[in-house]
Amino acid sequence: MSQAVKTMTMAAALNTSLRTSMEQDPKVLLMGEDIGKLGGVFRITEGLQKDFGEHRVIDTPLAESGIVGTAIGLAISGYRPVVEIQFDAFVFPAYDQIVTQLAKIHSRTGGTQPLPVTIRIPYGGGIGSPEHHSESPEAVFGHHAGLRLMTASDPHSAYWVIQEAIRSDDPVIVFEPKRRYWMRGQVDTEAGTPLGAARILAEGTDVTLVTYGPLTPVAQTVVEQAEKLGISVELVDLLSLNPLGLDLLEDSVKRTGRLVIGHEAPTFLGMGAELSARMVERAFYHLEAPIARVGGFHLPYPPSRLEEHYLPDLDRMLDAVEEVMTH
Amino acid sequence: MAQITATEVEMVQALDAEGNRTPCPEYDDALSTLGAADLRRMYQDMVLLRRFDTQATALQRQGELGLWPPSLGQEAAQIGLGQALRPQDFVFGSYREHGVAFSRGLQPADLLGVFRGTSHGGWDPQKHRFHTYAIVIGTQTLHATGYAMGMNLQGRVGNQDPERDVATVTCFGDGATSQGDVSEALTFAGAYHAPVLFYCQNNQWAISEPVHTQTSADLYRRGEGFGIPGIRVDGNDVLACWAVAQTALEKVRSGAGPLFIEAYTYRRGPHTTADDPTKYRSGAEVEAWERRDPILRMQRYLSREGIIDDAAETELEERAEQFAAEVREACKAMPDPAPADMFSHAYREPHLLVQEEQENYLAYLASLDEEDEQ
Ligand SMILES: Cc1ncc(C[n+]2csc(CCOP(=O)(O)OP(=O)(O)O)c2C)c(N)n1
Ligand SMILES: [Mg+2]
Numbered sequence: 001m002s003q004a005v006k007t008m009t010m011a012a013a014l015n016t017s018l019r020t021s022m023e024q025d026p027k028v029l030l031m032g033e034d035i036g037k038l039g040g041v042f043r044i045t046e047g048l049q050k051d052f053g054e055h056r057v058i059d060t061p062l063a064e065s066g067i068v069g070t071a072i073g074l075a076i077s078g079y080r081p082v083v084e085i086q087f088d089a090f091v092f093p094a095y096d097q098i099v100t101q102l103a104k105i106h107s108r109t110g111g112t113q114p115l116p117v118t119i120r121i122p123y124g125g126g127i128g129s130p131e132h133h134s135e136s137p138e139a140v141f142g143h144h145a146g147l148r149l150m151t152a153s154d155p156h157s158a159y160w161v162i163q164e165a166i167r168s169d170d171p172v173i174v175f176e177p178k179r180r181y182w183m184r185g186q187v188d189t190e191a192g193t194p195l196g197a198a199r200i201l202a203e204g205t206d207v208t209l210v211t212y213g214p215l216t217p218v219a220q221t222v223v224e225q226a227e228k229l230g231i232s233v234e235l236v237d238l239l240s241l242n243p244l245g246l247d248l249l250e251d252s253v254k255r256t257g258r259l260v261i262g263h264e265a266p267t268f269l270g271m272g273a274e275l276s277a278r279m280v281e282r283a284f285y286h287l288e289a290p291i292a293r294v295g296g297f298h299l300p301y302p303p304s305r306l307e308e309h310y311l312p313d314l315d316r317m318l319d320a321v322e323e324v325m326t327h
Numbered sequence: 328m329a330q331i332t333a334t335e336v337e338m339v340q341a342l343d344a345e346g347n348r349t350p351c352p353e354y355d356d357a358l359s360t361l362g363a364a365d366l367r368r369m370y371q372d373m374v375l376l377r378r379f380d381t382q383a384t385a386l387q388r389q390g391e392l393g394l395w396p397p398s399l400g401q402e403a404a405q406i407g408l409g410q411a412l413r414p415q416d417f418v419f420g421s422y423r424e425h426g427v428a429f430s431r432g433l434q435p436a437d438l439l440g441v442f443r444g445t446s447h448g449g450w451d452p453q454k455h456r457f458h459t460y461a462i463v464i465g466t467q468t469l470h471a472t473g474y475a476m477g478m479n480l481q482g483r484v485g486n487q488d489p490e491r492d493v494a495t496v497t498c499f500g501d502g503a504t505s506q507g508d509v510s511e512a513l514t515f516a517g518a519y520h521a522p523v524l525f526y527c528q529n530n531q532w533a534i535s536e537p538v539h540t541q542t543s544a545d546l547y548r549r550g551e552g553f554g555i556p557g558i559r560v561d562g563n564d565v566l567a568c569w570a571v572a573q574t575a576l577e578k579v580r581s582g583a584g585p586l587f588i589e590a591y592t593y594r595r596g597p598h599t600t601a602d603d604p605t606k607y608r609s610g611a612e613v614e615a616w617e618r619r620d621p622i623l624r625m626q627r628y629l630s631r632e633g634i635i636d637d638a639a640e641t642e643l644e645e646r647a648e649q650f651a652a653e654v655r656e657a658c659k660a661m662p663d664p665a666p667a668d669m670f671s672h673a674y675r676e677p678h679l680l681v682q683e684e685q686e687n688y689l690a691y692l693a694s695l696d697e698e699d700e701q
Contacts, residue, residue: 033533033534033536034534034535034536036535037535037606037607038534038535038606038607039606041534041601041602059535059536059540060540061502061505061536061540061541061542062464062502062503062505062506062533062536062541063505063506063507065507066505066507089463090463090464092463093463093506093507093508128393128444129393129394130393130394130422130441130442130444130447130462131441131447131462132462132463268680297669297670297681297684297688298673298678298680298681298684299669299670299673299681299684300447300673302664302669303440303441303444303445303446303447303664304393304444305443305444305445305663305664306444306663306664306666306668306669307444309666309669309688309692310669315695316691319691
């Protein structure tokens, strides 16, 4: 094991990764609400303003369209802004700047103007919050060409996803699974090998279970429980939501013949709809059962006392695994 | 350093920090209409609001609420406005407007549901003429402006009829003034001469950001470029808040167009119970504002005037304790919603996908029960 392997929380991994990028590249700036002295409401930027100064870790006015719009201008002037949106649903005031400008300026300028902007969004539920603090809007942004979308499922992937996002000359939205911020795990800051768009976290032969972000740790318990029932589940963890690691998934599905897709976001027009359609196109004759999706309902995210009913959990995912095994 | 005296910050004041009644030329006539009962009610409502707020904070600590945004320190700004409203007025506010909410007849359980996680709103906005708390900052200011435009179109303004003419009010914070929605609300209100009062509680902080992170200008002047006159009032002086709000609301109802009030106050508690303000502000600043306590100020004034005495104080204390007990009970008695409730209101008319998902999910839950029984 390399010297650079440390055990830390996902929050610490993100903080370390941001710090590394700021040390390596003086053009990296952080912008957002309450990210300075407070270190962000989740403390992801803790200590960075103290060490890099107020001109590199910028507490902005309370205006998301303003934050993203000025980040675009800063990028045009030569910086690599990393924007923090405080909670998922508060990205919507910036939706216009993200989809009509950030996503399209590179194309509009005939490829002459790169926009290396990273937008970090804590997403997903499970922390008992009021409305607007638990949503999973990844598919909403997936529809707009020009934005790369990434997520992470453990501290190590969180560290590297931030590295890749900041290095990218395309705009990247990083969806950070907020209920996993306090999850601990090993981080190798010198790992060297790129994580890739998707990875296999458990090998199996009967069913492929694909998920990402906050549900990956739940899926790991699904793998264990299914094994007790005699079902061998292969777990695919997506780290990139656009582009998708379809080759890896196709290969897995062709071997297992069955696919279950899980995410917190609503299933209707969600990432699962796209994954399912692609696998039908690529692996139709290998499928032994209809593809099953487990996700949120076509409803506003409910009040927190009901969120356990909205969020896919071990039981619902295991149920789907058993269901596809009946074919 | 916080500027906190009326001489350092120009603002309308009727009571100084020691509770002395200071001359308030433009508003003395309005203030002279307040009788002893009105004054006692203002004081009492501030005391009850504070007791409610400390109780809600305690309920959060005990795990009965997920989160609580305290109104501590903002009692005068909220009760002063609340008591200046008429029944027909309509308020669109944000999540910290507990005092205004009580003045619209809302009950403690109504306000606690959102923070207990049993609902996203919890009351009928039309019935109380008080919209649900806005969480996405600034969004409500446009709704208020549109509502006011509707009142204009329906001839509900400028009839010289104090029982019928409607003022619409939107409450928002200093941080909110940075949102595009708030600027657009000012634009529409100015362009359509909408009968709306912009009531900004400048409590000096937006979570960890001091007001000078938002702007280097005076907030009460924000409306000027939109054609909306503004005024700053001492937000810790309930008499001044009442008088300025009352006068502005009358103007708005009479068809004078939109107005802007900045109530200059202070958020003495954390942003919410999840916040740790020691990370970003000094204890000295908080103490300086404690010395300008809105309740103490009114109490000194009223006892000096002989409007309240020790017996009245004791009675009010008992009433506040009784109220706190009711709040505790009401909170703990709130039932968790049933899973089926989640599917009830996404649409008003039946929706095929929602129906299908509801049937499937309830069948799944029933199958879990069966497994348990086996
Ligand atoms: C659009 C949006 N962005 C961010 C947030 C997160 N947030 C909640 S309250 C708050 C600060 C609000 O400050 P202010 O408007 O001064 O009101 P106060 O809390 O002081 O009453 C922030 C940033 C939000 N609710 N909505
Ligand atoms: Mg504020």
